[in-house]
Amino acid sequence: MTAPRVLFLYWHPKGSEMRLAVEQHLRLLEGRDAQILYRNAIDPAPPWLAWTAPDLCILHTTFLSHARWNYDFEDYRRRFAWVAKLRCPKVALPQDEYDHAGVMDDWLVELGVTSCYSCFGPDQWETLYPGLVGQAEFQETLTGFIDEDAAAGLAGRIVPHAQRPNDIVYRARNLPYWFGSHGQLKHRIAEVVQERAGGHGLRSDISTRPEDTIFGAGWLDFLISGRAVIGTESGSSVLDERGEIQRRISRLLAEQPDLTFEQVDAQMPLGWDSYAFFAISPRHLEAVITKTAQVLVEGRYSGVLEPETHYIPLRRDFSNLDQALERLQDVEAVEAMAERAYQDVYLSGKNNLSTLGDQVFAEAKPSDTKHVALPFALAKRPSLPVRPPIEGKPLRQLLPHIATFAEAVTRQREARGLFVAAARGRLPVPLKDVVRELILLRVLARIRDDEDAWSLSTENDDGTIVIRTHTDDRDGGELRVDGPFEHVAWNHADVAQAVPIYPRHPRWGWIALGLYGRYEFTALGEIARKDPEAARTLLSSALGD
Secondary structure, eight states: OOEEEEEEOOOOTTTTTHHHHHHHHHHHTSSSSSSEEEETTTHHHHHHHGGGGOEEEEOOHHHHHHHHTTEEEEHHHTTGGGGGOOSEEEHHHHHSSSHHHHHHHHHHHHHTEEEEESSSSSSHHHOOOOTTTTTTEEEESSSSSHHHHHHHGGGGGOOGGGOOOOEEEEEOOOOGGGGGHHHHHHHHHHHHHHHHHGTTOOEEEEEOOGGGOTTTTTTHHHHHHHEEEOOOEEHHHHHHHSSSSHHHHHHHHHHOTTHHHHHTTTTTTTTTTTOOOEEEOOHHHHHHHEEEOOEEEEEGGTTTOTTTTTTTOTTTTTTTTHHHHHTOOHHHHHHHHHHHIIEEEEEIIBBBBHHHHHHHTTTOOOOEEEEEEEOOGTTTTTOOOOOOOOOSHHHHHHHHHHHHHHHHHHHHHHHHHHHHOOOOOOOSHHHHHHHHHHHHHHHHHHHOTTTOEEEEEEETTTTTTEEEEEESOOOOOOOOOOOOEEEEEEEEESSSSSSETTTTTTTTTTTTEEEEEEEOHHHHHHHHHHOOHHHHHHHHHTTTT
């Protein structure tokens, strides 16, 4: 019998950094006797991929999470409708299942999913998946697992607690109000601990600013720099079936942007914030393998972490915060707790990635029937998006981007304002996204002027402006941004090539932006909601309106 053929669908923006836990999770089947075809859903997904006749199809977390709450979900859904025609087992690995749960349930039923690995237990499956429960087998799983190779390679770099420069470390982001009171714990724990740590003589490195996010292997180094990390279970206290909660809260904030969570809560339906979709997070397991102690809001943690044994429990109202922080003064006791977690959670092998890999791989059903199937090689077998180090002359590669960014901020007051606001942490988007969008707006302006090579068209559909790229000489009409808008997207899906920084430039034209599929201007969308005229000016400049 030949090695099983596995079609692995995931989604990741090309050229952008990936969180370590996501990268490891994508490789859950590596090292097994299987032919794996990885397909990034950001690329075109032709229906003939179904003719490769795989023995197993995996719908990764990133594939399922990218689109179901985005404005372009229906387009995304249509592009992958061919998955329903596959006659092999189809395994779904969803997360954030409470967010647009009804949309997820309908979609997985439509795709013919045969196995669903849920981050929650049997008592919640009927609530989250009323349609799929009667169709698919369910397994309870974790949001993340320990990569044995990464943990083993890290063992020699673990620093004793007495030599670590920080007592407490933490990174998180401010979650929107529609994740409920539980979602607010992520940043509130940061605020209260940062405020009180100094009073206990504890050194801390805590931030909720997007620009301080740490990607890749640097995250493990960050954990090793601290004796303890704070945190809470991942998840939400809200069930948002089809985005109704999100839309209602968005309307409230559009009218009164300064509303606190408590003020929003008072205007929401009774019981909207009463659910308990909580689970352990990959970062808790990463703390385990770095032997970093944990001070956590009390919870179940998917049955993996036990209070007092593996972490110092903190009440949800933070009423015992001072006592918990004082316990960190005992370096030996804290280090012993981290060592217990290392032995029980990691060395026991119960929470390793290979365990999930074995479960999923067992789902493959190689067919003994002789049938004609297109070889995986015809699909060009795209590799996983691991960001390679820049070799050669990195400065030469960066110069066009630097020049384009400098041109944007020197020519336009609104561009400078957007950059400054992001640099000072006044926008809920990373600074790198703002820089990228300012570069993209300048590139759009050059594409607009280079009519021989490109053409653009625009449309405003229910507050979403979509800019389309064409390689033919069609007349897209006058490029206008009339009417109110809250979202801006560049649809490059119909063009099978990257976007050049400087179209037809003799030296820099070959250097391209890795833009494929649809790109949403998240920073520009934030500006459009807060300062519509500034956003309109920025976009009009790019489109020549």
